[in-house]
Amino acid sequence: MTSNFRPSSRLSGFYQKTIDERVALLTAWASLRGEEALALDQALSLAQADKLIENVVGRYALPLGIGTNFLINGKEYLIPLVVEEPSIVAALSHAARLARAGRGFITGSTEPVMIGQVQLLDVADPQRAEDAILAAQEELLAAANTSPTIARLGGGPREIRVRHLPHTPTGPMLIVHLHFDCRDAMGANAINTAVEKLAPRLERLSGGRALLRILSNLSDERRAWAEVAIPAAAFGTPDFSGEEIVQSITEANAFAVADPYRAATHNKGIFNGIDPLLIATGNDWRAVEAGGHAYAARDGQYRALTEWKVANCGQPPNTDAQPPVLYGRLELPLSVGVVGGATRSHPTAQVALKILGVSSARELSEVAAAVGLAQNLAALRALVTDGIQRGHMRLHARQVAVAAGASPERVDAIAQQLIETGEIRVERARQLLDAELDIG
Numbered sequence: 001m002t003s004n005f006r007p008s009s010r011l012s013g014f015y016q017k018t019i020d021e022r023v024a025l026l027t028a029w030a031s032l033r034g035e036e037a038l039a040l041d042q043a044l045s046l047a048q049a050d051k052l053i054e055n056v057v058g059r060y061a062l063p064l065g066i067g068t069n070f071l072i073n074g075k076e077y078l079i080p081l082v083v084e085e086p087s088i089v090a091a092l093s094h095a096a097r098l099a100r101a102g103r104g105f106i107t108g109s110t111e112p113v114m115i116g117q118v119q120l121l122d123v124a125d126p127q128r129a130e131d132a133i134l135a136a137q138e139e140l141l142a143a144a145n146t147s148p149t150i151a152r153l154g155g156g157p158r159e160i161r162v163r164h165l166p167h168t169p170t171g172p173m174l175i176v177h178l179h180f181d182c183r184d185a186m187g188a189n190a191i192n193t194a195v196e197k198l199a200p201r202l203e204r205l206s207g208g209r210a211l212l213r214i215l216s217n218l219s220d221e222r223r224a225w226a227e228v229a230i231p232a233a234a235f236g237t238p239d240f241s242g243e244e245i246v247q248s249i250t251e252a253n254a255f256a257v258a259d260p261y262r263a264a265t266h267n268k269g270i271f272n273g274i275d276p277l278l279i280a281t282g283n284d285w286r287a288v289e290a291g292g293h294a295y296a297a298r299d300g301q302y303r304a305l306t307e308w309k310v311a312n313c314g315q316p317p318n319t320d321a322q323p324p325v326l327y328g329r330l331e332l333p334l335s336v337g338v339v340g341g342a343t344r345s346h347p348t349a350q351v352a353l354k355i356l357g358v359s360s361a362r363e364l365s366e367v368a369a370a371v372g373l374a375q376n377l378a379a380l381r382a383l384v385t386d387g388i389q390r391g392h393m394r395l396h397a398r399q400v401a402v403a404a405g406a407s408p409e410r411v412d413a414i415a416q417q418l419i420e421t422g423e424i425r426v427e428r429a430r431q432l433l434d435a436e437l438d439i440g
């Protein structure tokens with residue numbers, strides 16, 4: 001990844017600005033043209049929607065927010081996020097701010113290699129079939145080179161592998177994997193075209209019958225990871241020391257490593273960050289969810305996708321910070337694209353990619369990993385301290401105070417009073433504001 005100069009994404013008080021002020025700031029930050037700024041809100045036309053899916057009768061709008069403060073491999077990022085759940089944008093922006101107490105996020109990724117599968121049935125001699133298929137690897141790879149665009153960008157078929165499934169509910173089967181470098185495309189179409197083309201040749205080589213020819217969403221050859229190392233001191237609150245909090249975060253993570261019931265919720269929180277970014281950029285978030293959850297069960301038990309530990313001595317990786325340091329890592333399959341599909345045809349997805357300033361699918365996958373890790377950190381920090389509800393309530397109370405007409409300077413105080421009275425309602429906020437006027 002290159003480290004282009006961009007203004008700082010540390011936008012203090014962004015949440016307190018009006019929508020117009022935020023749009024103006026973002027427009028300047030990301031050098032958006034007039035029509036691009038308009039596309040933040042005036043999303044897809046009905047005519048465009050009608051080209052995307054079938055039986056269109058309308059469009060369904062969701063909020064588009066901006067995650068702030070992200071420093072990834074030394075590059076500043078603002079993160080476009082499309083999501084309906086309150087707190088997510090605030091939480092991951094806060095975690096990204098904490099990460100700046102270290103060196104931000106450090107990320108990496110594999111080559112963008114996807115896997116396509118061909119299912120072969122009625123194969124009389126599976127071992128002989130495997131030998132014949134592998135002996136014909138060169139010819140098969142040449143035949144699978146079906147996307148001139150991807151080939152031009154340096155991608156294409158890379159390898160053939162054969163897997164034996166001797167015991168399935170309907171009997172033995174032989175599975176052929178095609179590894180295909182998709183470059184900047186998510187690659188579903190390219191892979192599916194390639195495996196469909198290979199199937200008749202594989203039938204001849206194996207003496208079997210090809211049934212399914214489709215990509216695998218467990219794209220474990222196409223992974224991205226993010227790491228963060230934050231000094232414990234950055235976590236301190238009036239109620240808890242930083243060291244207590246980071247120790248508790250490792251214990252909370254251990255729970256999700258050991259227990260699938262907790263791991264499901266823990267990993268859901270990770271996707272609270274990743275999915276909104278994928279939706280904003282027009283990517284197939286169901287594919288990434290499927291791959292992530294399957295990867296989380298790769299050793300036979302479903303587990304946390306993250307690792308968190310406290311480094312007490314020595315220099316933890318990727319940081320200059322003094323120990324103790326909280327070190328976190330997330331790695332998962334991330335099959336995303338920056339060309340093709342809705343990334344191209346959805347006008348807001350185009351603007352989202354411009355705001356991100358990513359130049360490749362790999363870079364987008366790495367940003368997604370950093371966002372997932374940030375969201376997980378935010379969730380764990382809240383869970384091991386105040387619990388998740390207090391933060392939700394505070395945010396909700398602020399929104400209620402704003403809705404009741406509180407000025408930006410009074411929002412926090414009114415929100416605090418709403419929390420204390422236990423009545424987080426617009427009517428109650430109005431009463432509190434009226435009472436202030438009377439006193440004034």
Ligand code: MEV
Nearest residue numbers: 265266269272379380388
């Ligand atoms: C809520 O949408 C997500 C969390 O439950 C994630 C977690 O428990 O780690 C807060």
